[in-house]
Amino acid sequence: MKILYSDASFDYRHTDTTEETIVRGKIAVSGEDISTIDKVAVGKVPELKQYINILELVAIARAIELASEKQWQDNSLQILTDSKTAMYWARAGKIKPAVKTEAHENALEYLKKARLLFGGVITFNFVPREMNLAGHLLEIELEKSKPHE
Numbered sequence: 001m002k003i004l005y006s007d008a009s010f011d012y013r014h015t016d017t018t019e020e021t022i023v024r025g026k027i028a029v030s031g032e033d034i035s036t037i038d039k040v041a042v043g044k045v046p047e048l049k050q051y052i053n054i055l056e057l058v059a060i061a062r063a064i065e066l067a068s069e070k071q072w073q074d075n076s077l078q079i080l081t082d083s084k085t086a087m088y089w090a091r092a093g094k095i096k097p098a099v100k101t102e103a104h105e106n107a108l109e110y111l112k113k114a115r116l117l118f119g120g121v122i123t124f125n126f127v128p129r130e131m132n133l134a135g136h137l138l139e140i141e142l143e144k145s146k147p148h149e
Helices: 052-070 084-092 102-118 133-145
Strands: 002-010 022-031 034-043 076-081 121-126
Touching: 002 052, 002 133, 022 052, 022 133, 034 052, 034 102, 034 133, 052 076, 052 084, 052 102, 076 084, 084 121
Parallel strands: 002 076, 076 121
Antiparallel strands: 002 022, 022 034
């Protein structure tokens, strides 16, 4: 079984201060011979301020997509995330109607396509933040972008 870690980050203050119709963030995937950070954007939804779980779901889908591109002989994959919410959404393949928005639906559709592309068995499990290798990548990236005195 191959193991990949996924994580996401975004500046929640961005949603209130921008006129853009998107929310920007970063996702990371790490494990095996994969170590990447991607910039991502999701469509802005009126009244929605919390996008982190959507971005975490996108990170999970990206991990599966990257695993598909590797064409590993092992067709079983474990995705480790520090987002229990995104983990449960990925496991269920759905989001409660009371919470779901177009941005959620788009992330879920990406996940479904990535799962089909992978074609093997995928499990989704929780890992504490301090043990999330993808989270470590994002922390390093954040440190690089801070202004140094």
